Amino acid sequence: MTTSLPDTRQTLSVGNQSWQIHSLNKVSQALGDISRLPMTLKVLLENQLRFADDESVSVEDIQALIDWQKEGRSDREIGYRPARVLMQDFTGVPGVVDLASMRAAVEALGEQPSRINPLSPVDLVIDHSVMVDHFGDPSSFKDNVALEMERNRERYEFLRWGQEAFDNFRVVPPGTGICHQVNLEYLGKTVWTKEEDGTTLAYPDTLVGTDSHTTMINGLGVLGWGVGGIEAEAAMLGQPVSMLIPEVIGFKLTGKLREGITATDLVLTVTEMLRKKGVVGKFVEFYGDGLKDLPLADRATIANMAPEYGATCGFFPVDDETLTYMRLSGRDDQQIALVEAYCKEQGLWREPGHEPIFTDALELDMGEVEASLAGPKRPQDRVALKDLSATFEKLMEGNGQSVDQQRSDNLAAEGGQTAVGVERSYLHADSQEVNHDGSTFSLDPGAVVIAAITSCTNTSNPSVMMAAGLLARNALRKGLKTQPWVKTSLAPGSKVVTDYLAAADLQDDLNELGFNLVGYGCTTCIGNSGPLPEPIEEAVKKGDLTVASVLSGNRNFEGRVHPLVKTNWLASPPLVVAFALAGNVRCDLSQDPLGEDSDGNPVYLKDIWPSQKEVAEAVEKVNTAMFRKQYAEVFDGDEVWKAIDVPQSEVYEWSSDSTYIQHPPFFEGMGRDPAPIEDVEQARILAMLGDSVTTDHISPAGAIKPDSPAGRYLQENGVKVVDFNSYGSRRGNHEVMMRGTFANVRIQNEMLDGVVGGETRHVPSGEQMAIYDAAMRYQEEGTPLVVVAGKEYGTGSSRDWAAKGTLLLGVRAVLAESYERIHRSNLIGMGVVPLQFPEGEDRKSLGMTGDESISISGLSDLRPGSKVKVTIHSDKGDKAIEALCRIDTANELEYYRHGGILHYVLRKMIGAAT
Template identity: 55%
Template structure:
């Protein structure tokens, strides 16, 4: 977009080794009566620059710029201002990227059917897609695990990858990073992010802050680099790709001031889990968080990125660490060019976007303070990432969470080790044995060794995820713990499924250079792939004897992973408890074999000499860690690994590569089908109407995540999705995961609300994808009930509690409900991204008034509902009356708030969603 005559006189020139660039000076607003900029949070400054540079007098006006430049703490609560924001780029991963690309391909097909030019559907801003969510841990604990898992990945996903290969040639401004390279957010942090972007404008190069949106909620990881960006649903990302702005309300910015430094024996992960707990308790959903204070200079950039990564876990839109000297050091260390680093330093200092310890700290809507010296070793779980647990309290926390399994037993002060035999049994048989004051245990044979499983046994120990594997200090710490453990003679119980899945190839290189990888491998933490793996639910099958023992004896076993998500049913369907931990603690709990333990007092295990070995015996010092990081994490490591990042291996090169403007849909494909959202689309939307006679498909409680609504992991053969695939000739071993099947709406609609741990009040005492059809009272699956309701012409709603839709930025958590016939969701509160996704698919989010809930109103889910006031003319956050009619014919009314938060939300809702709005607009411009 060309600037509107530069009415502020903001455009100026900057020369250096990077050449000549032009930019729009933020301090130009001072000429228009703005007092000062230094009190503004850096977050607001970056958004302000976006407005200033893109001002055109129509979409962005002079008043918009001055309004934001006069931002004050507390202003957001009373302001109804709305600011168009034009991100500089879009970032995608394959689970969310494949359906987004399928939507774009379907939009091209729709435009062609309507007689338009399909090439009008093309990314107008640069987009990168990193394939990282599809590799599964089929094989582990061997040197050939990586090769086998990659080959199996291609075997499973060739249809999906063929779509992406087509998109590479069909769309301009679109790049794909092939499988086996790294995790999207780590690749972004180490390579894709430029901090300051440039583009050609009227024959001149213009510089501006790197901004983005991503189709993964952990896009915020790059905030640690000073880059403002956040996760959005795929449908919003597609709109941005097609040149549409995001509309931001006046930003509310919560400051977090750091002082001190981390004490010996703690890691960045301990800090992250503390911050997550603090901010979730404060309540920052939909708000921006920004770090400040002298403690920032004690925090390495990888530590900052680890915190920013967890923004979705505490609910913030973004978590910004401003550019400073540490940012420049990291950029040099990861192989960025000297010219780029000079441009970043010069530009950010000229613009007042460079932080120093002696600067005036910005003002915030609220300010929290944290002394880094108070951080202690921690984990989080067993079901939510914000539930921090002191390492010393882990055993007690586990027993409390699953108290029903420990009835009749009392916690022991000394916990038996997972590798100690506590039962006798015939070879290969699983026999329950009762111990005094201990839970039931079972002895099994794995890889020729007899081992014991009991409640709390560690079934999965995974060094995985973008959150921590991007951080050299914790990865080197894991390697040192492994080295010292091997030297002490400790081994990992063969019943533990171990895995090492770094976020980039650079990690393996520096672990090799430090001679630490062999020790991890001796503990069976072999490389299994470069991808999310366990954290996204791609943990693969447990060893058969372990899986059988869990199933036969209803054991509550645990996973310990260095990830960011541990929601119910996500990590593995047979693993009920999941704890987030630093990579070195993942190694430690793999050695211990149990989470029912206090590692501050109890030994990790006993070696062949009969010696007890404690965690303190093998924990490295910060000096040891830093010495290795300094020697081995070099610019050359990153430069070499990213030199050919878009080329791919022989598997990628061998994929079929279809060409053409339009994608050739295969009606027989079980992976990629043309989505139905644009078929039969009218040039003008039908008027919205009140919702009458609606039934409740699901009555849900608090903290329903997008994993509950649209699972990403594996699914059973007897599930509706499994039955669909079997009917289409797919063998059980080839099911893959829900995440990998997102290009096929027929699978995804059958998997909506398909989480095996979902608890629907309409079927009390039962878990899984079940409901009751009303008024017949027949118990059935949610999918089958939905199809029956739709045949009867009955609209559907969902009723829920607080934090509805927390977790991943999963557009299928809105697309699936739409296809199920859900017209509205009534909840006590919504997570930011999911609320937006619902609106983006034309589903009405309604929020109970403060103090109201399904309990206080006496709702049972057996009522019929009329939702009035929709067709009379919706306005942002309008009150909407809901009439509930009981089974006995009596009725009552209550008021809800329509969470259409802005005028553009109303427009999207009336059009049936964002994409239909954009498509109609493009057709009108043709």
């Protein structure tokens, strides 16, 4: 085997310009054929070539990538260095807080604070802070933006400081769009360039992002995925992302979508298939000749939901469609020419009939996809549109809620309304009569109280957005209207959407049905749905009604959209509009009428659903000038943003009065050398949790309850309940976030029988209390803590606070059956050790109740993938198991040994890391 690397540099010329590249052809000639290596691994191979130094990247690493083809897998660990980092403000603010805190720590160690700077380009897009307080009227956007600026002024001042204080750091101001759509439409280049040693180097555009839906950019042939904020901070500070060479699952697409079937229906089908296949921690790469008829916006829709099907990424290779989209979205002609030349030269261009070697593969004929939704609480649980009503009835029965068979003619006779198309015999006994906004109606189980066109998944796709507008126009022509109990909203991912809806003359139709613009950003999907009208909220509470939201998003976990909405259904934008008309998910839209036309004839969904021809004609209204206009001054912001006062200082001046930005304690007392790792002795169990506990459960987004620990803290600091804002907006304050850890209203701690919410039992007193309050008592007692959980612990969004809050509560270790990739990495990044039950053992088989204490030995002698002894102490005696330590790589072990990844990076940057 070759023991030295070949010289892989060569010149690539396009027109009158030349670039230096690291040739994959040269490495193939020297080390082995790579013609059938998956495209994603070719990108990783180029990355290894570019950083090869025989230390951090060796010839063995490169050979391992080439040899991957022999078995479709590898146990080799590599260090991956992405070209750039993408952040949104919920995850970005704590990232900038950590950078500011690192500067303070460096100053305390007697070093120069300005040494702490991003070394890779960082873009932060403010997109998660706008909330839907106002809706359904022409002033909704203006009013919501005014509230956003008022609520978030402290955060925005801090981000403006970061923009001025740090090099290599850009901020896209609020009111521009969702980070993933801005990335797709503007930031992404497919091939990146930089000046190096007097030449211009060209290489694949790659990134990591602090939002799990960073994968959306995979649709543009850009390899990127979501990581925790902690890991992203390390990447921006020059540290490689440590990873095992992944398995790559091929997904072959053939055929075409049928008439009336949308990209959303396709992605929900793909998500269901891949979840069943099992692709957690794996790359997914799409291939097949079906790609030639799949628009890039549809590819981006599928790539966006990679976290929902569990994959690290969902990659589409570069081809003519990639170039077509780059032209449409206003990319420079020279950039497009470079992309084509580079990808063809490097074997990164999709050729017809090409089938790489994959670890495993599956196939879908797109002609078999049917109209679908997903829910009620997991995005992978696809439900055919025709089955939704029956699915909801089964949910009601499963909740112990019998279906009332009595008719409600009396209520209707008194002027009440029911959702057209819902048989009155199915109305639940707990239906509530409501008076709201001049209407009197019955609010029934299954009522759609939120209908939101929102989220990066779908609002980046002109075909489904135009379909929504066309359906609205057709509905109005039939005399249909939105039901009065539905909160409607339209939150596009960029201003380009507004331009093309206006150009197609469809925005007015959407407005007429209440889908007025409420803001540019991630609203309902992140939990920023805002309050329901008070009479609706009161009726839901009084009747304990199981109501619904229908949203064109990608996340529908329990308690995420709205704390009172128990069932949440992901759907295409036109279906969102349709359910706003129907008003209830118990209406079978495949056969029940939506309502009646002006002549009293029933109107069915098929009567108003736009044809593919109509949609295509509307999509033709989208043009390059729209993109160029909206992105011409993308970093400038409006006058309010420009007027924000920016402190001029290298080290941030923390304010003890701020309830948004506080100096976190992560680096308190940090020395130049790491302290020895100690075993865990007699730890108590803070919480014992089941399967599929998400980062929403661990560190919730959305509303802050007044009587929660976080709510009490804010009120004690003079914040009125109306000014609470959301957990996400307060991620720069560890006092709020540690109180919100494990505080989700839907989390279930098995230590408490039947109790829902963030409560636990303090041991040995036996008192029930909030998890935060118990953690503080344990800290006073000097008792370490562990968390015990089931399968897929930490699924969902890549929230760094799920790990940071866990640490601040005093948790030393988590013992679970399995982990989602990002959260496992984040726990290590904060110095919390993730342990895995041995095969065949779990909390149930061991008879655990939560009263036990836990001891963990062998932490000082860890090796990647080693086992440690876990002793479970109870009044029935001791049980010992050998748990697998999920510190999988040598780099992760170094991070853990230093007390966390940021401690390691800080020590290395000042020359103290050992």
